[in-house]
Amino acid sequence: MSDEDSKDPKESGRRHFLETVTGVVAGAGVCGAAWPFISSMNPTTDVLAKSTSEVELGDIAVGETKTVDWQGKPVFILHRTPEQISEVRNDQSAQTKDPEQDEKRVQKPQWLVVVGLCTHLGCVPLRKDKGWLCPCHGSFYDDSGRVLRGPAPKNLILPPYEFLSDNKILIGKVEEQS
Template sequence: MSEGAIAAAAGAEPTKRDFIHIMAGAMAVGLVGGIAWPFIDEMNPSADTLALASIEVDYGKTPLGQQIVVKWRGKPVFIRHRTPQEIAEAVAGDSADLRDPARDEDRHKPGMAEWLIVIGVCTHLGCVPTFGGGKYHGWFCPCHGSVYDTSGRIRSGPAPKNLYLPDYSFLSKSKVKIG
C-alpha cells in the first residue's frame, strides 16, 4: 500500500496525489466510454428498420386460394387466404409425425382459419419458398427441397423448423397489423 493510501485509510487528509489518482481514473473511465459508445450505438436498429417495426396491410381483396406477399423488416411475409380444402389438409396433418410439432389451430388466430400469416423464409438456409409445390400442397423451397404443408409446418426436407409466425392482429375485416 502506498503512503498516501495508508494515510487516507487512517483518516488523514487526502493529498494532492490522491486527487490526481481519482481524476486519472475518472478520465480513463470517460475515455473508455467515449470510445466504446459509437460501437455500442451501432448495434441499435437503423431508422429505416424502426420505421418498418409494424405495418398495416389491406388483405381484403385477396381471392380465396391466393396469397399476397408484403415486406416486413426486410423479410417477405405471406398472407394466405386458404381454401376449405387447404384448411382440411392442414387439420388432417395435426396427427402426422411432425419434426416441429404444431397444431393448425395454433398457427392462426381463433375464428380466422382461412387466413394464415407466416414469414416467408425457409428455416433451413433463408431461401424464399414458393406456394403450390411438393407433396403436401403447401410451400416448397426449390433450393434444398424443404416442403411445408398448408399450415406452414415442415413436412420433409432439411429445414429444422416450421415457417415462423410474426406477431400480428386483425384491425378490421380487411386490415391486419403485422409487428
C-alpha cells in the same frame, strides 16, 4: 514542409491527397458504426413505422397468397379455402417433424400469416400446390407453414400480428417509447 516534400512537389501533393482521403474515409467509418447505436438508443417515428407493416387483406382472393415486406423479410399471407383448412387440420404427417396444431398457428382459420424464409438456411420458398417448396434443398411446407419433408428443422416462423379489422392486419409490434 519536410525536406522530402521540398524535393518533389508532385510527391508532396499526392501524399497530402492520400492523407485527406484516408481521414474522410475513417470519419465516415466512425459515423457508420455509430449510427445503429445512436438509432437504437432513440428510435424515431420512422424507425418504429418500419418495424410494423399494415396489410389490406381485401384484395387477396380465396385460395390466393400475397407476399408483403416486413422488416426486410417476406411474409406470406394465404387466404385459405375451406378445403385447405380441413386438409391441414386432418393431416397427420404434419405431426412428425415439428409437431404443431394448425389451430395454434392461426388467429382466424382462413388466414395464414408466416415469415417466408426457409428455416434450414433462409431461402425463400416458392408457392406450390398444397404448400411451399424451398428451391434450395427441397424442404416442403404445408398450407399451415409446417415442414413436412426436407432438411428444414422447423415450421415457418409466425410473425407477431394483430387484426385491425376483418380485412386489415398489422404485422409487428409497435414498441412503447419511454
